[in-house]
Amino acid sequence: MPNYxxxxxxxxxxxxxxxxxxxxxxxxxxxxxxxxVTSVFLYKFLNDKxxxxxxxxxxxxxxxxxxxxxxxxxxxxxxxxxxxxxVAFKYEDTIDYLVQHIKDDNFYNQLDxxxxxxxxxxxxxxxxxxTAGGEKKPLFTEICDxxxxxxxxxxxxxxxxxITRDRFDFGETIEGNYDFFSTIFExxxxxxxxxxxxxxxYFTPQALSSAIAKILVHMSPVEDKIYEIYDPSAGSGSLVxxxxxxxxxxxxxxxxxxxxQDISQKSSRFLRINMLLNGLKESLENIIEGDTLExxxxxxxxGDDTSGLKxxxxxxxxxxxxxxxxxxxxxxxxxxxxxxRFFAGVPKIPNSKKESMAIYLCFIQHILYSLKDGGKAAxxxxxxFITAQTGIEKTIRQNIIDNKWLRGVISMPSNIFANTGTNxxxxxxxxxxxxxxxxxxxxxxxxxxxxxxxNQKTVLSKVELExxxxxxxxxxxxxxxxxxxxxxxxxxxxxxxxAGQYFDVKIEYIELSAELFEEKMKSYKSxxxxxxxxxxxxxxxxxxxLRDLNYEx
Numbered sequence: 001m002p003n004y005x006x007x008x009x010x011x012x013x014x015x016x017x018x019x020x021x022x023x024x025x026x027x028x029x030x031x032x033x034x035x036x037v038t039s040v041f042l043y044k045f046l047n048d049k050x051x052x053x054x055x056x057x058x059x060x061x062x063x064x065x066x067x068x069x070x071x072x073x074x075x076x077x078x079x080x081x082x083x084x085x086x087v088a089f090k091y092e093d094t095i096d097y098l099v100q101h102i103k104d105d106n107f108y109n110q111l112d113x114x115x116x117x118x119x120x121x122x123x124x125x126x127x128x129x130x131t132a133g134g135e136k137k138p139l140f141t142e143i144c145d146x147x148x149x150x151x152x153x154x155x156x157x158x159x160x161x162x163i164t165r166d167r168f169d170f171g172e173t174i175e176g177n178y179d180f181f182s183t184i185f186e187x188x189x190x191x192x193x194x195x196x197x198x199x200x201x202y203f204t205p206q207a208l209s210s211a212i213a214k215i216l217v218h219m220s221p222v223e224d225k226i227y228e229i230y231d232p233s234a235g236s237g238s239l240v241x242x243x244x245x246x247x248x249x250x251x252x253x254x255x256x257x258x259x260x261q262d263i264s265q266k267s268s269r270f271l272r273i274n275m276l277l278n279g280l281k282e283s284l285e286n287i288i289e290g291d292t293l294e295x296x297x298x299x300x301x302x303g304d305d306t307s308g309l310k311x312x313x314x315x316x317x318x319x320x321x322x323x324x325x326x327x328x329x330x331x332x333x334x335x336x337x338x339x340x341r342f343f344a345g346v347p348k349i350p351n352s353k354k355e356s357m358a359i360y361l362c363f364i365q366h367i368l369y370s371l372k373d374g375g376k377a378a379x380x381x382x383x384x385f386i387t388a389q390t391g392i393e394k395t396i397r398q399n400i401i402d403n404k405w406l407r408g409v410i411s412m413p414s415n416i417f418a419n420t421g422t423n424x425x426x427x428x429x430x431x432x433x434x435x436x437x438x439x440x441x442x443x444x445x446x447x448x449x450x451x452x453x454x455n456q457k458t459v460l461s462k463v464e465l466e467x468x469x470x471x472x473x474x475x476x477x478x479x480x481x482x483x484x485x486x487x488x489x490x491x492x493x494x495x496x497x498x499a500g501q502y503f504d505v506k507i508e509y510i511e512l513s514a515e516l517f518e519e520k521m522k523s524y525k526s527x528x529x530x531x532x533x534x535x536x537x538x539x540x541x542x543x544x545x546l547r548d549l550n551y552e553x
Contacts, residue, residue, distance in 0.1 A: 004180060010166045012187055015041060017162045019191070025147045025155055032146040034192035034266070039143050040159055041188055042273050043115065046087045047095050048168040053083045069094075080123065085281040087139070088123035099164055108144040108152035111159070115140035126281070129268045132261070132290025132297045137269070178245040181277040182206055182238075189236060189270050204238045204318045204380065208416065211465050212378045212426060213242040216314060218473045219376070219407060219428070224250040226257055230312040232292040232366055233319040234260035236270035239378075241278060243316050258283035259312065261292045293362050294328045294335070296370075309341070311372040318380040319363035321422060324354040332362065341369045344395035360385075361392045367429075368400070374432040376407070383411055383423040386497035397495040401487050405429050408439035408472055409497045413447040413458040425497070428472070438490065439475050440499035441482040443468050 018040055022033040057079050058065040068075045069091050080088060091097050093114050101110055118124060119138035128136040144152045186206055204212075227247055231240035237260065244256035258280060262268050268289040275284055288297035301307035325332075326349045333346045342365050347358050364379055371377050385393050386409060400406050407430035414423050423444070446468075447458035460468070471482050483502045493501055512520070 004177075007168075008180070008183065011168070011184055014044070014162050014165070015188055018159070021155065021158050021162075025151060027146060031266075034189075035141070036143045036146060038188065038192070038269070038273055039115065039140055040163065042276065043118075043140065044095065044163040045168060045277065047089065047093075050086050050089045051094065051096070051167075053086055054079060057082055085279060087118065087127060087276075088121045089118065093118055095160070095163060099160055102157055102160055105153070108156035111156045112142040112144050116142060126285050127272070127276070129272050129287050129289050130285070130297075132288055132295045137265070137289065139272075178241075178278055182242070185236075185274050185277055186238075188273075192266070192270075204235070205417065206238060206242070207460060207465060208412075209238040209242040210246075211460075211469050212239060212316060212380075213246040214469050215428065215472050216243060216316065216376055216378050217246045218469075219430070220432070222247065222255070225255065226250075227255055227313040228259060228310075229256050229314040229316070230259045230298070230310075230370065231315065231317050232261055232296070232370070233317050233363060234262045234271055234287075235264070235267045235318070237274040239316040239318055241274055241280070243314060244280065244283075245278070247314075254280065254282075256280075256283075257286070259286040259298050259310070261288045261290055261297050263289070263291050265289060291328065292366065293325070293332050293359075296366070298370075309370055311375070312370055313372055313375050315367050315371055315375070315377040315379075317363060317367060317378075319360045321358070321360045321382050322356050323359050325357055325359050326354050329357070339369075341366060343399060344392045347392060358392070361396065364396055364427075368396075368405070371429065371431055376431070377427075377429040379427045379429070380424050381427055383425045383498075386411070386425050386427075387501075389494060394495060397497060400427075400429065401490050401495055403431075404434055404436070404487055405431050406438050406487075406490075406497070407433045408441065409499070410441045410468060410472065411444050411499060413444050413460070415449070415456055415458045416447070416460075417457070427497070436486050436488075437475060438485050438487065439472055439477075439482055440485060440497065440502060441468065441472060442480070442499040442503075 015037065018037045019028075019033070022028055022036055027033040027036060054069065055065060057063070058068055061078075063075065063078075067073075068079060071090060076090070080086065098107075098110060098114060101107060104110065116138075119128075119140045124139060125136070127139045130136055144156050147155045183206070229240060229243055229247070231237070234240055240258055240260060244254065244258055247255040249255065258275065260271060262271065268287060271287055272284065275281070275287070286298070290297055296309055298310040299305055299307045300310050329346060329349055333342065336342055342362060344361070344365055347361055350356065360381060364381065367377050367379055386397070388394055407428040409425055409427055411425045412423070415421055416424060443460075443464075446464045447460045450457055450459050470476065471478060475484060476482060477484050480503055481499075483499055485502050489502065490496065
């Protein structure tokens with residue numbers, strides 16, 4: 001049985017040491033720290049995976065390991081044919097080779113050149129992140145040039161002292177263990193993905209991402225085929241990769257082909273790391289960095305923006321709620337006004353507080369537009385959206401109901417995200433939900449309050465998460481927790497998606513004897529008399545104080 005606890009401890013120790021090294025070299029709390037730490041971690045991960053698979057390949061084929069690693073007679077080509085998901089390495093790229101040169105005067109330069117060389121191999125070009133304009137962002141860049149020249153060799157040697165301590169075990173230990181790597185990934189980026197409430201800087205907690213994925217996949221049967229799944233505001237990929245993992249493997253391999261877009265360079269880089277950790281190389285070319293609303297990147301025919309936007313089987317998204325997009329607002333409206341992509345409208349630019357523009361309303365409409373007939377989606381929204389009586393919010397809800405697309409809504413506890421106090425709900429859209437059954441759930445009273453940094457966060461227990469998932473999937477009605485309603489009932493309630501507005505109002509009746517009734521009435525009268533008397537006294541005191549007030553020149 002693999003010792004996951006010890007393995008996780010060792011990997012986190014490497015991350016901690018790299019962060020400490022950055023701190024002593026003046027990189028702490030800078031953008032360079034994040035690049036150094038994530039690049040070194042990813043390099044070690046890919047190296048150890050390459051070495052483990054190479055040893056397995058040699059054992060299975062009977063080839064000589066030293067001959068293959070040194071690429072005699074182009075023997076590495078046979079390896080890459082057997083392991084196409086691996087990043088291409090040559091012997092001089094490996095940790096095993098570089099460590100032999102650790103005392104060289106130009107060791108730091110060798111390390112930087114290795115990272116750049118790996119990125120430039122033709123076989124590794126699919127590992128680049130593409131921008132909406134077609135530019136390629138390489139897998140690695142130089143890292144030692146981020147510190148003072150006199151410190152670079154010491155810096156590089158310290159890096160190697162950390163990454164040569166332990167090997168990541170890619171035998172039966174951790175290969176394909178999504179839960180293990182999601183934990184490691186969250187630890188890796190926790191200091192660099194601090195949400196500030198701005199576009200593309202939201203981070204969905206792993207437990208919530210997992211719950212949303214389970215509901216999406218299990219609320220109706222899935223087939224053994226490849227599903228195209230999408231997140232238009234992917235961030236570091238928590239939601240969409242949990243969904244890919246939940247869909248699992250089938251006879252065609254992983255059932256999910258992942259498509260994403262995000263405006264943030266940092267988030268797109270994190271997402272690439274997340275996908276590499278979880279063996280989703282075949283979807284890397286679908287990670288696009290760019291503005292989803294102004295220049296969506298995924299079309300029915302790749303690269304042909306006249307072919308119409310691509311439609312997806314599943315969409316999951318935690319879009320930014322409010323941000324200033326006034327610079328692109330008119331372009332978005334003008335470019336898409338002849339389509340139904342933004343059928344409810346694009347929020348106007350306010351005279352003040354431009355940062356409060358409700359950008360999430362555009363994302364909801366984009367998601368509905370990008371969902372296949374019969375497709376399913378989960379969208380995290382501010383809870384105020386589900387009851388707003390006017391404006392774009394209500395128009396969107398009305399459209400969802402009139403088309404019979406709503407499967408259900410879950411209102412979450414406050415502070416479910418440590419970075420924002422905004423109450424959130426999750427909309428579950430199902431374009432095949434024609435049976436007139438919608439489940440509305442109020443989970444706002446669940447969870448335990450805990451302190452995360454300077455913020456308070458609500459954490460749902462495993463039992464509570466299972467209750468939410470099972471109740472939704474099974475369409476289970478529970479008193480004051482969940483209720484099944486029809487589309488007509490929702491129309492009659494002015495298209496409200498709030499469970500609380502459909503719960504029965506209960507009046508508790510208590511039988512009293514005549515004597516107990518008289519006793520209670522006397523008590524109430526006595527209390528009221530005392531309060532009235534106290535009020536009269538206060539009234540006189542206030543009048544006296546007012547009489548004592550005089551005007552003075």
